[in-house]
Amino acid sequence: MIPAPRLLLRRSGILLPLVRPYPLTSVICRRPFSSAPSDGVRQSRRGPVTWIGLTLTAVASFSAVGYYKIEQEKKAEKKMREVTTTGKPAVGGPWTLVDRSGRLVNETSYAGKYTLLYFGFAHCPDICPSELVKVAQVMDRLEAECGREAADRVVPLFVSVDPARDSIQKLKEYGRDFHPRIEFLTGTPEQVRKMTKLYRVYISKADETEDGDYLVDHSIVIYFNNSDGSFQDFFSQSMRASDIVAKMKAVMRL
Structure with a gap:
């Protein structure tokens, strides 16, 4: 048997086996539909290729999802801009719902108050809670910059787009986790x-799972209404709380 080549470390005097790396081409330049190798050495070389492929696939998938979300937001924002820049905004109108106490409310219930209106649902895993936290930041920032009286002029409203599951009791429990100024509203499916049609909110219910659970895809927009109930502006998901407060202050003349 021919002895394996050895590499001499000058200072230590230790002899180590000299290992030659496999050529890169032998690892990646392989026919995709070739038959399985017969020996263990050749089989083990396919490991790096498999992991590299999986990594690239995962990166591509995440990028595609991110791109889709960005494009959806851009389309929604463009649609809203078209609505608000062509004559009188065709957004808003008379509506009737109920709050967490079971009290009947409508568009006149908040007369004299500015409203921040967000459509979502209590079973939403991430986006709705994130947007409600942003609404809380807006309210806290407005109060910090302009005082409590200024914040009292604004009522944040959460409107459920999932009335089948978001009962009054469910919203009572859900609302405990968020800012005390936010009012939670629900109603019959027709209401x-x-x-949602008045505010041009996109809604699409996903297929139910075996246990009856489902998600609701919907527009991610915060509407800002004047103290007379008329639509004033909207804020997309990408807007920061500080930018929203700046726009609100300009309208409220603070």
């Missing part, structure tokens, strides 16, 4: 459908 909710009418209001």
